[in-house]
Amino acid sequence: MEHSKSIKTQDNAEPIVEIENLLVEWDSKPVLNKFNLVMKPGEKIAIIGPSGCGKSTTLRVLAGLLLPTSGNLKLFGSTQSYLRLDQTNPPDVRLVFQNPALLGSLTVEENVGFLLRKNQSMSESKIKEIVISCLQEVGLYNVSNKLPSQLSGGMQKRVSFARALVKGSSLQSSSMPLLLFDEPTSGLDPIACTRIEDLIIKTTNVAKGCSIVVSHVMSTIERSAERVLMLYGGKIQWDGTIKEFKESDNSFIKQFRTGSLQGPIQPEII
Numbered sequence: 001m002e003h004s005k006s007i008k009t010q011d012n013a014e015p016i017v018e019i020e021n022l023l024v025e026w027d028s029k030p031v032l033n034k035f036n037l038v039m040k041p042g043e044k045i046a047i048i049g050p051s052g053c054g055k056s057t058t059l060r061v062l063a064g065l066l067l068p069t070s071g072n073l074k075l076f077g078s079t080q081s082y083l084r085l086d087q088t089n090p091p092d093v094r095l096v097f098q099n100p101a102l103l104g105s106l107t108v109e110e111n112v113g114f115l116l117r118k119n120q121s122m123s124e125s126k127i128k129e130i131v132i133s134c135l136q137e138v139g140l141y142n143v144s145n146k147l148p149s150q151l152s153g154g155m156q157k158r159v160s161f162a163r164a165l166v167k168g169s170s171l172q173s174s175s176m177p178l179l180l181f182d183e184p185t186s187g188l189d190p191i192a193c194t195r196i197e198d199l200i201i202k203t204t205n206v207a208k209g210c211s212i213v214v215s216h217v218m219s220t221i222e223r224s225a226e227r228v229l230m231l232y233g234g235k236i237q238w239d240g241t242i243k244e245f246k247e248s249d250n251s252f253i254k255q256f257r258t259g260s261l262q263g264p265i266q267p268e269i270i
């Protein structure tokens with residue numbers, strides 16, 4: 001297995017993510033099995049793998065939306081045993097969904113400021129100021145009072161990025177949040193893809209975060225990640241730098257890059 005070494009990665013620092021022997025089952029069938037991962041502060045990771053291999057499941061576990069069947073998960077050094085909603089001092093992990101998942105009855109401003117209003121005793125004017133600056137960071141102006149349904153799909157995506165820039169005070173204070181992007185560019189035209197990739201890079205930099213992007217889109221993988229993980233058969237089959245990914249002769253990586261039907265990745269026989 002090849003191992004990534006990013007220049008900006010803080011090799012000796014405490015890992016942001018430590019996953020040991022994780023098992024996640026759906027209907028008694030393992031989706032993740034003996035899954036291990038260490039992510040250092042500053043890393044930008046892409047998780048790739050065929051449809052149904054468990055990429056979104058991995059993000060859901062990291063986001064605290066799903067508890068594993070067994071195994072150990074540590075985020076920012078704290079063992080995770082509860083769903084995020086049940087945690088009094090949750091870790092700073094921010095998920096940008098494939099679909100923006102905005103609350104339809106709330107305005108853009110209320111959607112982006114949701115965590116601030118829920119968790120903090122902050123003045124309304126301060127909340128509005130933070131929300132407007134986050135919206136401006138992602139190129140949205142004069143949309144605060146609109147409902148999500150009044151925006152285009154692309155604008156709704158931008159709102160979900162602005163939401164990832166807001167930090168709730170109930171989140172464990174960490175100087176480096178973990179941002180999770182689930183198939184952010186799937187189904188977009190190449191130009192819209194470039195815009196969203198720019199946003200992934202910008203959002204991660206503005207939040208001073210590290211990131212995990214799940215994607216099948218080659219430009220998104222190449223632009224947003226420095227380390228690539230290939231997930232298949234419930235575990236990480238390959239782990240390397242983006243440069244190694246582009247050149248590797250590994251059978252999983254070669255098959256993924258070329259889209260060949262020949263190779264170790266085959267349809268599941270039920």
Ligand SMILES: Nc1ncnc2c1ncn2[C@@H]1O[C@H](COP(=O)(O)OP(=O)(O)OP(=O)(O)O)[C@@H](O)[C@H]1O
Binds near residue numbers: 026027049054
């Ligand atoms: N709520 C659920 N109930 C039962 N099975 C589920 C559920 N969610 C996911 N699964 C199963 O877990 C497996 C992994 O799903 P997951 O969504 O993590 O895959 P993925 O790699 O993200 O796929 P894709 O690239 O198609 O989005 C699939 O076989 C899926 O059917």
